[in-house]
Amino acid sequence: MSKHDLNSPGLSSANQRIVLSAWARSLQEDAASFHVANEEPTNRRRFEIPADPTLEDWDPHTATFIQLFNISILYGPQWFLDAARDIDDEVLGLESTMLRLGYGAGARSLGEEVLYYAEDIPFYDDARLNVTSQSRDVRRLEAASPPDDTISMPLDALDHFFTIAAFGQGAEPIAGAGYDVFSDTVGQLMVLVSAAQRGKGYGTFMLARAAEECMFDGLLPQFVAQVGSEIGEKMANDVGFLLCGYRTSITFD
Template identity: 35%
Template sequence: MTLEPGTADIIQLAWARRLGLDDAAFTAARESGERITRADESARAVQFVRLFGSSALVGPQWALDAAVGIPDEDMAQHVTLLTITRNHGGHGLGAAALFFADDLPLLQPSEELTVSHGNPEAVELEGLCPPDDVNEVGLSDLEHRFTIMHREDGRTVPVACGAYTEWEGILAHMGVLVAPGWRRRGLGSLAASIAAHEALASGLTLQWRADVSNKGSLATARSLGFATGGIQTSVLLD
C-alpha cells in the first residue's frame, strides 16, 4: 500500500523529535539536499537514519567528522559505522529497514481466537523463543501487547504476540513474536494485524523495523501492506 500525502512529513517529524533534532530538520534537509547532523558528546551510540530521501547522523563530534564525505549509501551499511567507530569500541546493533503504514487491510482469523492483553502471557511467550528473537522484537519495551492464546493439553498457552508502543505520540512502533513451533502458519501476520488496527484506531501511524538480514520479518511487513520508508543503522559505543 502507498502512504497518504503528508504521512511522510508526519513520520519525519516523529523521527526528528526522537533524534533530538528541530521539528523542521528533515524538511530543511529535503530542500537543501544536505545530511542533518547533531553532535551529542554523551551519546552511547552513533545513529544514521535515512527517511524518504533525507538523512540524519547523530553521535559524538568525532563521529560526525569521520563521516564527512562518506555517501549516504555507504553510511547505511553497518560496516561503515563499525569502521569509523573502531577506535571508540563501536559494536553491536546493525542496519534495520523501516516500513510504515497509515492504513492496512484487516486480516480475519479462520477460527475464533482468544487474545490476551496481559503482560504475563507476553513474558511466557518470550520464554518459549530464542534469545536473539526476543532481543530483536523487544516485547518488554512495547507497552500495548495482544497475545494470541491456544488451548492444548488442558491448558492455554501463548503462541504469538503483536505489540506496539507510542513514539512521540505519532508513531506506533511495532513488534511481533511467534513461538517457534507455531511459525509459518500466518499467526505472526494475524497478531501484527490485531496490534496494528488497535494502533490505527488510536490515530497513530504504524512503524515496522526489521533487521535487513531478517527475511521473515521483512516478508511479514511487505505482506501486511507496509510501505518501505528508509533505514536505520546504529552502533553502540564503549
C-alpha cells in the same frame, strides 16, 4: 532491496510529514527544516545531530545513521560526525563503514535495519482466537521462543501488548505483539511467535493486528526489520507496510 527512491511511490506526503516530525521531536530539532529538505529530492540533505545525554530516546554512547525518504540523519559524538562528513550516504549506511569509523572507540554493531510505515492494512478475523493482555501469558510465550528473540525487550515492557491462544483452559500462547508510542504520533511495533507455531502466518496476523490497534489510537504504525530478513520483509509486504528508510547503528565501549 534498493536504497534509492525511498520517496516514491511510498508514503503519502502528509504521513511523511508525521514521520519526520516524530523523528525531529525525538532529537529536539526543528521539524520544518526536515520537511523543507524532504521536499527537495534533487538536493538530498544530511542532518548532523551531536550526541546528547538529555535526549530520552537516544543513547549518547551510540552512532546512528538513518536514510528516510529524501533526507538522512546522522546522530553520534562530534568526532564521529566530523569523520563521516565527506562520506556518501550509500557508503555511510553500510555497517562496515560505521564500524571502521568507530574502530578507535571500540565500536560494536547494533545492526542494519529497514524502516517500514503503514497507511492501510488488510482485515484479519480473530474470532477463533482468545486475545489477552496478561503479563503471565507473555512470559509463557517468551519461554517458548528462542532467547535471541526476547533479549532486546520483553513484550510486556511495551506501552501496549497482547497475546493470542486457542480457546480452552490452559491453551499455550501462540503469538504476541505490541507497540511503544514514539514521539507522540508513531507506534513502534514488535511481534513474537512461539517456536512451534512459526511458518503458519501468525506473525503476519499479529503485525496486522498491532498495526490496526496503532491506527485506532491515532498512531502511524512503524515496523523495523533486519536488512536481509526474508521473513520480516514478507510480513511487512503482506500487511501493506511501505519501505521508507534504513537505519544503521553502532555502540561504543
